[in-house]
Amino acid sequence: MTTKTQTTNDQTSDDGEQFDFQAEVSKLLNMMVHSVYSDKDIFLRELISNAADACDRRRYEALQNPKFLCDQQLQITVFIREKEKQIIVSDNGVGMNRQELVDHLGVIAHSGTAKMVEKMAQKQKGGDQKTGEEIPDLIGQFGVGFYSAFMVADHVQVISRRIGEDEAWSWQSSGIEHFKIAPVQRDQAGTDIILHLKEDAESYLDSSRLKQIISLWSGHIQFPIMLAVDDQEPEMANTGQALWTLPKNEISKEQYAEFYKSCGGWLDQPARTLHFRAEGKLDYIGLLFIPSKADQNLYDPERKSQLRLYVKRVFITDQCQDLLPPWLRFVKGVIDSADISLNISREMLQNNPVLGAIQKAITSRILSELEKFADDNPEDYIAFWKEFGKVIKEGLYESTDRQDKLLNLVRFQSLESGESWIGLHDYISKMKPDQEAIYYLASDKSNTPHLEGYRSKGYDVLFLPDAIDDFWTGMVGRFEDKPFESITRADSSPEDKQNEPKDGAEKQDPGVDLLLARLRSDLGEYVTDVKASTRLTDSPVCLVAQSGGMDLRMQRLLQMHNQLQEKMRPILEVNPDHVLIKQLVAKLGDKDQGELVTLAAHVLLDEARLLEGETIDDVAGFAGRLNDLLTRLLG
Numbered sequence: 001m002t003t004k005t006q007t008t009n010d011q012t013s014d015d016g017e018q019f020d021f022q023a024e025v026s027k028l029l030n031m032m033v034h035s036v037y038s039d040k041d042i043f044l045r046e047l048i049s050n051a052a053d054a055c056d057r058r059r060y061e062a063l064q065n066p067k068f069l070c071d072q073q074l075q076i077t078v079f080i081r082e083k084e085k086q087i088i089v090s091d092n093g094v095g096m097n098r099q100e101l102v103d104h105l106g107v108i109a110h111s112g113t114a115k116m117v118e119k120m121a122q123k124q125k126g127g128d129q130k131t132g133e134e135i136p137d138l139i140g141q142f143g144v145g146f147y148s149a150f151m152v153a154d155h156v157q158v159i160s161r162r163i164g165e166d167e168a169w170s171w172q173s174s175g176i177e178h179f180k181i182a183p184v185q186r187d188q189a190g191t192d193i194i195l196h197l198k199e200d201a202e203s204y205l206d207s208s209r210l211k212q213i214i215s216l217w218s219g220h221i222q223f224p225i226m227l228a229v230d231d232q233e234p235e236m237a238n239t240g241q242a243l244w245t246l247p248k249n250e251i252s253k254e255q256y257a258e259f260y261k262s263c264g265g266w267l268d269q270p271a272r273t274l275h276f277r278a279e280g281k282l283d284y285i286g287l288l289f290i291p292s293k294a295d296q297n298l299y300d301p302e303r304k305s306q307l308r309l310y311v312k313r314v315f316i317t318d319q320c321q322d323l324l325p326p327w328l329r330f331v332k333g334v335i336d337s338a339d340i341s342l343n344i345s346r347e348m349l350q351n352n353p354v355l356g357a358i359q360k361a362i363t364s365r366i367l368s369e370l371e372k373f374a375d376d377n378p379e380d381y382i383a384f385w386k387e388f389g390k391v392i393k394e395g396l397y398e399s400t401d402r403q404d405k406l407l408n409l410v411r412f413q414s415l416e417s418g419e420s421w422i423g424l425h426d427y428i429s430k431m432k433p434d435q436e437a438i439y440y441l442a443s444d445k446s447n448t449p450h451l452e453g454y455r456s457k458g459y460d461v462l463f464l465p466d467a468i469d470d471f472w473t474g475m476v477g478r479f480e481d482k483p484f485e486s487i488t489r490a491d492s493s494p495e496d497k498q499n500e501p502k503d504g505a506e507k508q509d510p511g512v513d514l515l516l517a518r519l520r521s522d523l524g525e526y527v528t529d530v531k532a533s534t535r536l537t538d539s540p541v542c543l544v545a546q547s548g549g550m551d552l553r554m555q556r557l558l559q560m561h562n563q564l565q566e567k568m569r570p571i572l573e574v575n576p577d578h579v580l581i582k583q584l585v586a587k588l589g590d591k592d593q594g595e596l597v598t599l600a601a602h603v604l605l606d607e608a609r610l611l612e613g614e615t616i617d618d619v620a621g622f623a624g625r626l627n628d629l630l631t632r633l634l635g
Contacts, residue, residue: 016182054093
């Protein structure tokens with residue numbers, strides 16, 4: 001938090017205390033001041049949205065404490081002051097006190113924002129022409145819409161008074177490095193945002209243009225939005241009717257899209273829209289959107305829901321984590337319930353049985369809609385899957401009762417599909433008659449040695465590149481009676497199990513057995529066993545996990561998070577038909593070549609580790625062994 005005691009450069013002047021902006025805010029403001037934007041209209045949408053939230057929150061707090069009731073109707077007024085070249089957005093909502101002005105308008109507190117701002121700054125420094133288009137997207141995604149005011153204003157003043165408090169405060173800044181806080185007078189609770197327009201933004205003083213912007217972006221706001229020019233009588237600029245309460249046949253696709261953008265600041269187009277009313281045991285309305293693009297905070301560790309909860313059109317909270325499971329956190333929109341008390345506190349919402357029942361019902365609706373999406377528009381669904389598939393796969397691990405539905409939704413690239421994506425039904429329909437399992441590789445590397453035998457025998461292998469894949473495959477186990485089988489485990493093989501050689505039908509070269517024994521002796525500290533491989537056709541060696549054990553990638557992941565105390569030793573598989581292995585077998589008969597075989601054994605182990613994506617702890621030792629081996633061979 002940026003407070004007076006924490007900011008070394010704060011000063012007190014005649015017109016208030018001066019504070020430094022948080023570094024990320026300064027960068028964001030600098031980009032707004034010096035960049036060119038394709039649509040500056042966004043500033044009004046953001047400020048009106050903030051004002052509506054303030055009115056919503058005052059109405060909610062008044063339910064808990066009647067003294068916070070407003071004597072007048074809660075509303076938002078946009079004033080145009082032509083002579084002063086000002087636009088004022090005023091509300092009689094909850095208001096802010098001094099500390100809230102410092103905290104909310106001096107820092108960006110949302111996770112991931114600082115990183116995103118830095119990325120945008122680097123793009124701008126490099127002359128990237130897309131920067132101006134991406135910054136408004138940042139605004140909507142991180143809730144920092146207030147700062148969009150500096151796209152059109154060279155000076156902004158905020159006058160605010162918190163409900164229940166007598167003091168009012170002024171916040172003002174030119175959007176450079178500092179802002180000032182000072183006490184002022186305001187007759188009632190609420191907030192005024194005064195924009196001193198830049199010369200190139202004076203077209204916003206046109207009342208018809210502002211009315212058009214309000215109608216487009218904020219027409220659904222349920223509080224009256226009044227537009228007043230100088231001393232003229234204010235006139236209504238919105239319908240004030242919540243879109244979700246209207247019949248579906250009265251709402252156009254464009255209106256849905258406008259609501260989607262205005263209610264959350266999202267600039268993409270929704271991929272699917274669900275608008276429904278549930279009646280019976282539960283009475284609620286849902287207006288849900290499945291987005292087409294992922295937010296920058298999709299992978300925020302808190303995995304917050306993006307649904308707003310209303311009770312009989314009264315806003316309750318946008319922080320209700322019981323409305324959707326975390327693996328559907330990308331779904332946006334509104335739930336308006338008639339079965340929850342208006343007097344309920346946000347704390348009492350936790351584990352509320354009504355919310356539990358609503359979550360179960362809307363989760364089923366969303367999954368059914370996604371299934372329909374995949375069937376009706378497979379190409380668009382793949383684009384959606386690339387954005388959100390990793391999140392949906394969390395549900396396979398966390399929600400066992402939804403696994404069947406979710407398994408129908410997952411998509412993969414595979415050894416055979418190349419750049420295309422397939423579902424599990426597609427995979428099973430093309431399995432070989434003798435294939436008993438769904439083969440998968442916990443990676444997206446199509447050039448790994450583990451694939452060689454499967455490729456040569458025509459078996460398809462699914463690529464599972466995400467860390468979550470290591471968890472859900474073990475949790476799910478099977479699909480349509482076919483087990484998931486990792487090809488990097490010792491008990492997995494591309495050999496035709498129906499045509500395995502009978503006992504005694506084929507015997508391994510005794511020299512290979514001797515080499516395996518020698519490698520076990522030389523490498524026993526690092527591997528549990530050394531075996532002849534049936535999966536390799538081109539590479540000399542590879543590492544595999546023990547039968548029934550964890551994949552090597554899972555082991556690395558757990559080690560990275562200090563959740564695996566002892567490192568599990570893999571198995572080294574050797575390709576008996578590879579020319580290098582045959583030469584090593586030949587070297588065993590030469591007593592003078594013993595050191596060379598040992599040296600080669602360690603270099604082969606290092607090679608297998610690198611191919612598996614592991615890091616070599618002793619890089620200098622690896623380089624030394626490789627140089628020594630080359631010297632012996634070339635000397």
